[in-house]
Amino acid sequence: MAKKDYSNLTKDQLLEVIEKLEGKKKYGLVWDEERVPEKVVTDCQDKLPVLTEVKDKEITTDENEPTHILIEGDNYHALSVLNYTHKGKVDLIYIDPPYNTGKANEWKYNDKYVDENDTYSHSKWASFMFKRLSLAKDLLKDTGVILISIDDNEQAHLKLICDDVFGSNNFVANIIWRGGKRNAAKFISTSHEYIIFYGKSLETISKLKISWKVRKSGLEDIYKQYEKLKKQHKTDYEIITKELKKWFKELAPDNPAKDHEHYSTVDERGIYFPDNISRGGGGGPKWPLKNPNTGNFVKIPSRGWAFSKEEDLIKAVEENRVHFSGDGVPCIKSYLKDKETQILDTIFYKDRRAASTKFKDILGDGVFDFPKDHEVISYFIDALSPTNAIILDFFAGSGTTGHSVLELNKNGAKRQFILATNNEGNICTEVTHPRLEKVINGYTGVKTNTTYNGLGGNLKYYKTSFVANNRNKDQLKIDITKRCTEMLCLKEGIFNLIKDEADYKIFHQGNRYLAVYYDFANASLDELKEEMNTLKGEKVLYCFTVDTNGLDKANFSDWKNIRLEPIPQKILDVYKRIFKN
Numbered sequence: 001m002a003k004k005d006y007s008n009l010t011k012d013q014l015l016e017v018i019e020k021l022e023g024k025k026k027y028g029l030v031w032d033e034e035r036v037p038e039k040v041v042t043d044c045q046d047k048l049p050v051l052t053e054v055k056d057k058e059i060t061t062d063e064n065e066p067t068h069i070l071i072e073g074d075n076y077h078a079l080s081v082l083n084y085t086h087k088g089k090v091d092l093i094y095i096d097p098p099y100n101t102g103k104a105n106e107w108k109y110n111d112k113y114v115d116e117n118d119t120y121s122h123s124k125w126a127s128f129m130f131k132r133l134s135l136a137k138d139l140l141k142d143t144g145v146i147l148i149s150i151d152d153n154e155q156a157h158l159k160l161i162c163d164d165v166f167g168s169n170n171f172v173a174n175i176i177w178r179g180g181k182r183n184a185a186k187f188i189s190t191s192h193e194y195i196i197f198y199g200k201s202l203e204t205i206s207k208l209k210i211s212w213k214v215r216k217s218g219l220e221d222i223y224k225q226y227e228k229l230k231k232q233h234k235t236d237y238e239i240i241t242k243e244l245k246k247w248f249k250e251l252a253p254d255n256p257a258k259d260h261e262h263y264s265t266v267d268e269r270g271i272y273f274p275d276n277i278s279r280g281g282g283g284g285p286k287w288p289l290k291n292p293n294t295g296n297f298v299k300i301p302s303r304g305w306a307f308s309k310e311e312d313l314i315k316a317v318e319e320n321r322v323h324f325s326g327d328g329v330p331c332i333k334s335y336l337k338d339k340e341t342q343i344l345d346t347i348f349y350k351d352r353r354a355a356s357t358k359f360k361d362i363l364g365d366g367v368f369d370f371p372k373d374h375e376v377i378s379y380f381i382d383a384l385s386p387t388n389a390i391i392l393d394f395f396a397g398s399g400t401t402g403h404s405v406l407e408l409n410k411n412g413a414k415r416q417f418i419l420a421t422n423n424e425g426n427i428c429t430e431v432t433h434p435r436l437e438k439v440i441n442g443y444t445g446v447k448t449n450t451t452y453n454g455l456g457g458n459l460k461y462y463k464t465s466f467v468a469n470n471r472n473k474d475q476l477k478i479d480i481t482k483r484c485t486e487m488l489c490l491k492e493g494i495f496n497l498i499k500d501e502a503d504y505k506i507f508h509q510g511n512r513y514l515a516v517y518y519d520f521a522n523a524s525l526d527e528l529k530e531e532m533n534t535l536k537g538e539k540v541l542y543c544f545t546v547d548t549n550g551l552d553k554a555n556f557s558d559w560k561n562i563r564l565e566p567i568p569q570k571i572l573d574v575y576k577r578i579f580k581n
């Protein structure tokens with residue numbers, strides 16, 4: 001980069017340069033932010049994003065199931081819209097952004113692919129990600145989390161960007177996904193990539209005692225074998241134990257059930273592991289204890305019993321919860337059914353090729369090269385979010401995160417996904433939407449001919465579009481009000497149109513109603529009032545006003561049980577904060 005010539009600057013100009021340099025941060029990642037401004041960002045000075053529904057891409061199966069959202073457009077615009085509709089509402093964000101590998105045709109900045117010859121590629125990427133992550137942060141609940149897939153090309157930079165955006169105190173882990181060896185590697189086989197994991201507020205998560213647990217894998221196989229042995233050998237626990245130990249020994253080392261081999265002893269309560277009965281750290285009581293089977297005193301653990309009261313130890317023996325082996329130190333029985341979950345680990349293995357195989361069975365060859373594995377994404381969503389969570393992916397690509405949520409909902413969960421992706425190479429229209437459509441409605445495997453039943457759910461498809469940022473503020477308010485209906489439906493989660501008049505619309509979802517009134521108050525507002533007053537359920541009215549103070553509640557005193565929301569000032573306030581215009 002050529003050095004700047006400061007010799008001709010005036011004193012005031014030099015002072016400005018010094019002030020700017022002094023104001024720069026001293027720690028963390030710095031990059032050349034202003035060198036190449038991003039067009040999708042600067043565009044927002046002249047036009048404001050809204051959503052337009054693409055009605056013929058809607059998928060409806062059952063109104064009682066969640067309505068998922070797919071937004072086609074640049075995610076900077078999608079995230080700006082979501083800052084009005086979903087501020088503080090999202091439970092989990094998973095993204096898999098372009099890794100900025102320098103390879104041709106990987107990602108675009110200002111409509112141009114960024115490749116290895118671009119000297120500003122890291123600055124562009126940092127700027128691109130910082131802007132989007134900053135918008136995404138405000139969408140998370142205080143208990144929310146964000147997971148970001150990345151590899152060595154940008155991992156170190158992304159960590160610093162995330163420290164900046166989310167706070168280093170909210171860093172949870174840099175998870176390592178081992179995906180299999182690449183023998184064609186130049187120097188060394190890099191067999192892993194990362195998932196960077198932050199909480200919105202770890203303080204809140206700790207205060208609420210939220211713990212992230214996953215069901216151990218391989219349990220189903222163990223229980224199946226146990227049931228089989230029980231059928232064969234009834235209550236002969238000794239032989240069941242012997243057979244179960246034999247079964248564990250014969251398992252392949254990479255079988256997930258093998259990890260639980262120590263749970264191989266059986267009694268009338270089930271499968272258990274003879275666990276340590278001594279006081280952790282030592283200093284436990286040393287009451288004498290007899291083995292009820294031999295009548296002999298057993299060896300007392302050198303650290304003393306884990307129990308604080310002798311009667312509890314005696315009760316455990318009477319209830320057959322203590323495992324004796326001769327006169328040695330006994331053990332406490334730790335049952336598998338009480339230990340089915342575990343906390344997450346920072347390293348896991350999942351062959352990266354498996355995802356492509358599964359993907360090709362949905363849409364065939366040559367459609368999308370590197371989908372993520374929906375089982376991996378499901379695993380994290382399941383462990384880290386409640387069953388009614390809102391899950392967001394704003395680099396949705398082929399829609400893997402949506403697929404993961406649909407799979408999880410199969411078991412009764414009601415999570416909702418919001419996906420955003422651009423339509424580069426027609427990905428949204430020709431890959432994401434068809435994939436979701438197949439998974440929701442069911443399909444026959446392209447490769448395997450297997451019949452996959454539809455997983456159900458509903459989908460709304462929106463495109464980002466724009467309203468000219470009219471310098472006449474009142475005209476802008478009128479223009480944006482006419483175009484904000486989809487945003488209001490999305491904000492309220494109420495989508496089904498039941499009344500479509502020139503001045504107003506009414507939507508419903510279950511027993512919830514949304515009315516939007518678009519005009520300066522006139523006779524039709526009374527008509528709308530009559531209609532709304534006859535409806536029973538939760539009701540909200542979004543009503544147009546140019547008054548920046550909102551609506552005069554006195555004018556709505558005879559509306560029954562209705563929440564009032566003025567439009568569009570709150571939308572404009574959000575855009576003013578983001579676009580600073």
Ligand SMILES: C[S@@+](CC[C@H](N)C(=O)[O-])C[C@H]1O[C@@H](n2cnc3c(N)ncnc32)[C@H](O)[C@@H]1O
Pocket residue numbers: 073074075076095096097098099107108370371372373394395396397398399400401420421422423424427
């Ligand atoms: C690595 S892929 C994500 C793949 C995805 N996880 C999957 O399993 O299919 C990143 C995707 O982000 C999309 N993308 C890139 N820049 C974007 C932008 N500014 N706005 C919206 N989507 C973008 C690209 O179209 C690309 O498909």
